[in-house]
Amino acid sequence: MSRGIQNQRNQDSDKFDTWLIPFHLILFRSGYRWHYSAIDYFLGSVTLLNRIRNFNKMRRMYINGSTTGYRRTYCRHTRTPTNSISRTFSEVIYSRGHRYRQPNSEPGTSIASHGRRPVVPPTVQQPPVSQDLQVEDIDFNVYNNSKNHVTDEYHISETARDLVVRRGQTFDITIAFNKKYDPKKDDLKLVFLAGENPSPPKVRINTPPTCYVGIWQLQVETIQKADNKKVIFEYNHDQEIYILFNPWCKDDQVYQPDKQLLDEYILNETGKIYTGNRKQINGQKWNFGQFEENILDCAMCLLDRNKLAWTVRGDPVKVARKLSAITNSQDDKGVLVGNWSGSYHGGKSPLDWVGSVAILNEYFKTKQPVRFGQCWVFSGVLTTLCRALGIPARSVTNFASAHDCDGSISIDSFWSESGEPIEELNSDSVWNFHVWNDVWMARPDLPSGYGGWQAIDATPQEASDGVYCCGPASLEAIKRGEVNMPYDTPFIFAEVNADRVNWELNEVDETHNVGVERRSVGMRISTKLPKGRSGCIEHFCYDIQREDVTGMYKYEEGSNEERAAVLQANQNSSKKGLYDEGKKSDVEFELVDKETVPFGNDFEILLKIKNKSKEERTISGCISTSSIHYTGVPANKIKTVELNAENVPAKSEKVISVKVTFNEYLPQLVEQCHMKMSCMCRVLETKHTYVHQDTFRLLKPDILIKAPATGKIGQLIKANVSFTNPLPCTLTYCTLTVEGPGLQEPSVLKQSIVESKQTFMTTIEFLPRKVGVKELVVAFNSRELAMVEGSCEITVSA
Structure with missing residues (x-):
């Protein structure tokens, strides 16, 4: 059955009656179809398989003939013929998502499924096709499930490639069988329910709020009873199920009520x-x-x-x-x-x-x-x-x-x-x-x-x-x-x-x-x-x-x-016990903080000294400035001024100023333009020492983006980008990085040089891909000036 036909029949399956039997599954009779509901952690014949893709292995649960137990085996997950790794099972062959197995056959006996019908060696009696209940197709109802699980924005959901759901919440899938279910011959290990109105088969699966997060695969087993033997058909669906944490679920550990x-x-x-x-x-x-x-x-x-x-x-x-x-x-x-x-x-x-x-x-x-x-x-x-x-x-x-x-x-x-x-x-x-x-x-x-x-x-x-x-x-x-x-x-x-x-x-x-x-x-x-x-x-x-x-x-x-x-x-530290905080002095020092310095301007370092004693004090030491990495690691020294026997009269103040020019600091700068001022001074009469450091960052311009406030999917949008170079030098090796979810794939565009005090201007063109309020992010970088950034919001409609 094609996916299109299956989807069409789903529209007529809104109402049905059910009753509950053990195994935590509900089965609805519907002509050639069945409806399942309320499965608890994947028990029964509908089994979610955890597929560990990188190691090409898959864990699966095999439900045996009894209704109370199961046997667990491990096998290679493949779509090509392979042998079972357990001697308790016969040789297994995959074909079009089906596996046909005869558990009680002698070792070495194999039955393969090609297409929808089992094919057996000449030495094995082939069961009549009309008696074989098999899964023909499964529909994950990606659109509805992803809406209900707030996963519809994922690219996987948009393309309906696979199913993305959140744990601790039910989701529905639709299963198509090739024939009516006969309880005397067919065993699905399910709770059987009968409904007055036939409807397409749906399975409502409820993953627990502690479910493992990862990629799972769905397997459905149908079991045939004939001549005191059981024949098991296994259907492995090609689509996968991504199970995520669920902050909307009260029982999930990541639950967030706001x-x-x-x-x-x-x-x-x-x-x-x-x-x-x-x-x-x-x-x-x-x-x-x-x-x-x-x-x-x-x-x-x-x-x-x-x-x-x-x-x-x-x-x-x-x-x-x-x-x-x-x-x-x-x-x-x-x-x-x-x-x-x-x-x-x-x-x-x-x-x-x-x-x-x-x-x-x-x-x-x-x-x-x-x-x-x-x-x-x-x-x-x-x-x-x-x-x-x-x-x-x-x-x-x-x-x-x-x-x-x-x-x-x-x-x-x-x-x-x-x-x-x-x-x-x-x-x-x-x-x-x-x-x-x-x-x-x-x-x-x-x-x-x-x-x-x-x-x-x-x-x-x-x-x-x-x-x-x-x-x-x-x-x-x-x-x-x-x-x-x-x-x-x-x-x-x-x-x-x-x-x-x-x-x-x-x-x-x-x-x-x-x-x-x-x-x-x-x-x-x-x-x-x-x-x-x-x-x-x-x-x-x-x-x-x-x-x-x-x-x-x-x-x-x-x-x-x-x-x-x-x-x-x-x-609880490696060095228990508090440190001595030192003695107070009768001379106070203040290295004045630099709030902002526009990139390209000169600046001054100011040290204020206040002598509160009744006697003159003599100060020695140094004031320095250097470039640093944002991690605080020193980069390059820019300027150092020695203080030699600076006299401060009793009950008076003194200010020492150090000027730093653009030409002095530009060659010593490193990325992000972080700088540090340091001061260490000693009062010769009292031996008191003052140490202080202060960091600041050179102020950069912002990028201005002019773009329409609204746009439509697939219709070209143009955005004008500009800023003015504040430096007294030319910007070289210029690039513009542009990206925005649903608007623009990440791209880096080379730009021409920008002269001193010149206004940089360029136009970006893109085609929106998603509906909603989207944000365009732009960053300009050059050898002399980096991390000049800007952004704008655009509301995209269909």
Whole structure:
């Protein structure tokens, strides 16, 4: 029977009567068809088979002649003739999805099915065709099921290639048989029901909310009774069933009751990843594209290739931890190769990516790690994988993010007496920003109250249990300083709430504490607001879509609760006991923070000195500025000014200014234009030492995109892209990266040079492919100026 005819008959199958018998299946009589309903975890003759594609194996359940037991066997999954690996079964031959087996035949006897009829060797009596109940076709009702399961946006569902459903929720399939069912001769191991009105056969399958997440295959067995023997026909459907986590199901571990949050953290294909620094936050548009072609297949492929045991594939805690490992390539040839060197020969600069789709498509095609990524790229890809599998996820940025290498839960900086940092001792660092992920799930492995948002991190920083992965760590445990909770809670606690301790090393290698900074780590932790929620504009961030989630990670800075959390975490650190905070001085220093510096302008460093004593004070030390990587790692020195015996009269103030010109800093800049000011001063009379560092980022222009607010599928849309070069130099090696789910496949377009102060303009043309509110993301990069970005929304109709 053709699929078209089957679909036509489905329209006449709305009403029927049923009764229930054991085996958790309901059978409806309907002429030459049967209707099944309410199967419980795939028992009976309709059996879902878990197909492990990469190893070419498939687990199947064989229901034997009794109604109370079954035998389990393992066999190769193939569409070509093969031998059974069990001596209890005869030789098995596949043909057009059918297998015909005679369980009680002698060893070596085989019966093959060619087309719809069994074909046997001459020595074996062929059963009359009219007595053989066989499955002719199965319809997965992809359109209706995907609508009901909120999976209709997946490319797999749009093309009806396979069925994508969420666990813990029923779905219907339609089965066509070749003849009427005869209970005296045919055994389906089902509950038999009779209906007055014949209707096409439907099976309503209910997967449990703990079902393994993966790709399954459907097998239907029909059993013939004749001459005290049983003949079993097995139908293996070509289409597969993708079973995902279900945050809409109350009994699923990832259940999220807020529909608005589901719209954002499961269904939204675009978002923002925040970069920059705490004083200048930039919302970078990112195309997650979790419903695009190959993305779900790639997620399933990653779970298979990295041998995640099927016994834990129903546990989102274990799945999320594995995803944090396989997003990087450090241990297991995962998706992305990390590179912070600034040299990207043989790959693509992390700054050039504006979405996950191109990365995952390349990995799925080559099965080789994609070059290269940094933290925001790892986070963007991990968000895509989690959302594709049904785990609510968001990218989260921590500004002034600590990297504690020794488990001390403090960030230790060492300085020489001359005021220079001792880099070989400074293994700890503070990143200008670091991006990881939050995933939503219950934590039955932890005490009550620790469910909800959990932090995971795919950036390969430190090994956890011998693997470069991180989390999931409960945000509630992080906030309370309960660092004994799994997984990797001490490391993430230090990232958001470590104290920064400065140490001075003297000539005889003795160290003493010269200052503790309690408020310099874990600031303005940011993520994108869910759709429909209003935000506010801050002086450090003009993005109204930004949501500050710092309060989820830590108590208010300086509060009793926050200090108690730090104390508790310290008691479980590698260096128990609080550090000496040093003595207060009668001279106060302030290295004035730089809020914003437009790229191309000169700037000044200001040091304010206030002498509160009744005597003159003499100051020595140095002020310096340098370029740094966003990870806090020093890059190039730009300028250093020595302070030699600067006199500050009693009860007076003094300001020291250091000017830095564009021509001085341009040759020393590295990617993203992050810079650091450092100051170390000593009061000669009291021996008091002051140390302080401040980071800032040069302000770049935004791209302006002018495009129609609406469009139609298949109709050409033109978008004009422009920005003005703010630098007093020419931009070279220019490219424009463009992508948008449902609008534009990821592409990189080479552009001509852009002269100083010139306005760059170009036009992009594309054909929309999907209905809905879609977002076009554009990024301009050059050797001199990178990460100039912009986006616009377009509402597409049919």
